[in-house]
Amino acid sequence: MEPKTSETTTQSTNGGQPADAKVAVQLCSLTLDPDPVHDISTLMPGWKIVWNGKPTIDDNYAFIAFNAADKKYALVIRGSVFNGFQDWDTFANWILEDLNAITMVSWPYANTKKPLIAVGAYIAFTNLLYMEDSLGSGKSIGDYLLANATGSGKQLIITGHSLGGNIANVYTSYYVQKLKENNLSTSNVSLFTFAAPAPGNIDFAVDLDNKLPSAWHYENENDMVPKFPVFSGLLYTSNTFFPKTPDAHKITVTFNPKTITLNGPSLTLHDAYVAIAGIFAKNGYVQPIKNNYITFKTDLNPDLTDNSILDWLGQVAPQHGLDYYAGFLGVQLPVTAAQLTSAQAAI
Numbered sequence: 001m002e003p004k005t006s007e008t009t010t011q012s013t014n015g016g017q018p019a020d021a022k023v024a025v026q027l028c029s030l031t032l033d034p035d036p037v038h039d040i041s042t043l044m045p046g047w048k049i050v051w052n053g054k055p056t057i058d059d060n061y062a063f064i065a066f067n068a069a070d071k072k073y074a075l076v077i078r079g080s081v082f083n084g085f086q087d088w089d090t091f092a093n094w095i096l097e098d099l100n101a102i103t104m105v106s107w108p109y110a111n112t113k114k115p116l117i118a119v120g121a122y123i124a125f126t127n128l129l130y131m132e133d134s135l136g137s138g139k140s141i142g143d144y145l146l147a148n149a150t151g152s153g154k155q156l157i158i159t160g161h162s163l164g165g166n167i168a169n170v171y172t173s174y175y176v177q178k179l180k181e182n183n184l185s186t187s188n189v190s191l192f193t194f195a196a197p198a199p200g201n202i203d204f205a206v207d208l209d210n211k212l213p214s215a216w217h218y219e220n221e222n223d224m225v226p227k228f229p230v231f232s233g234l235l236y237t238s239n240t241f242f243p244k245t246p247d248a249h250k251i252t253v254t255f256n257p258k259t260i261t262l263n264g265p266s267l268t269l270h271d272a273y274v275a276i277a278g279i280f281a282k283n284g285y286v287q288p289i290k291n292n293y294i295t296f297k298t299d300l301n302p303d304l305t306d307n308s309i310l311d312w313l314g315q316v317a318p319q320h321g322l323d324y325y326a327g328f329l330g331v332q333l334p335v336t337a338a339q340l341t342s343a344q345a346a347i
Helices: 019-030 036-043 088-098 119-129 141-148 163-181 202-211 231-238 269-283 309-319 322-329 337-346
Strands: 047-052 062-067 072-077 104-106 116-118 155-161 189-194 215-220 252-254 266-268 293-296
Touching: 019 036, 019 062, 019 072, 019 155, 019 189, 019 322, 036 047, 036 062, 047 141, 062 141, 072 141, 072 163, 104 119, 116 119, 116 202, 119 141, 119 163, 141 163, 155 163, 163 189, 163 202, 215 322, 231 269, 252 269, 266 269
Parallel strands: 072 155, 155 189, 189 215, 215 293
Antiparallel strands: 047 062, 062 072, 104 116, 252 266
16 A cells, blocks of 8 residues: 655655655665675666675674766665564564663764764674675775765765665764765765664764755655664654554553563553653654654554554554555565565574
8 A cells, every 4th residue: 555645844746856855765665675796686687786795793784886887876775684573572672772872872973073873783794894795895885985986977866665764874973984984075975764763862963964955865764673772762652553543541550570670560551652752751862853864654554553562663663664665655666575575584
């Protein structure tokens, strides 16, 4: 089902979005293809993977693709492997543990006063920084891009979905800083993120906004993930679908005590989100919103209306899907939903 769109933060219709955003969302789907190096020429004619990362111990993965006709490179970063949320504990563990954002660390590649990013984002960035090329170039991602994606007429897209978008924000901050230090132009770099959680605090976000105006960030309003771990976003999420059904105020959930400690064994889903928001309140996470932070709305599944955690999660999981973002941009993904599901199960 193609999502129904509403007004966005900076654009009135999806027809006004950059052409490279449509390319970026399609390339993101290839990170979950079983063999993107082989399949990209068929799925996206004109593109070739020229640098292919070896997955890290934390299962981070990225590739660099090149379109010779357009002299365009793309660094595409995969997010966390996602098989859907089967129960609340799985969801809570993913939010509180896998994204690893309770603790923040200093970010050295910014010019603002006190830039901080999540520990999890820093670990993923480090994995990307030292990722090896399975195609044998012997170069890191940064070295390969500096050697090949700079110079007159060349363009570079950096993109990712979900946690991949989070990492794309962080890696772009680093890479643009390196370009500046080497007296190289940054005007050929553009950033596109889809459903990305916020990677850092306001000093990180302001620095990223200032150093790269050519950035677009896309958020489906019914998608829980890009609300994380922003305090106001988590409060918004506590009322998601209200007054529609399923209603978070009426759904009771039980927490695994190893995940989080709260007063009492169970509470409403609304109160659970408020509690999670309180955990992250002191961190001050914000999204980069100065440049093209674009939100849109999608329809809910009319068959999932019960006030139960299963129906609520059944609404949440698809809303995070990359196909909703592609639908907003008016393109089809080259990797189908069935292929994505199969690939995710195999990873």
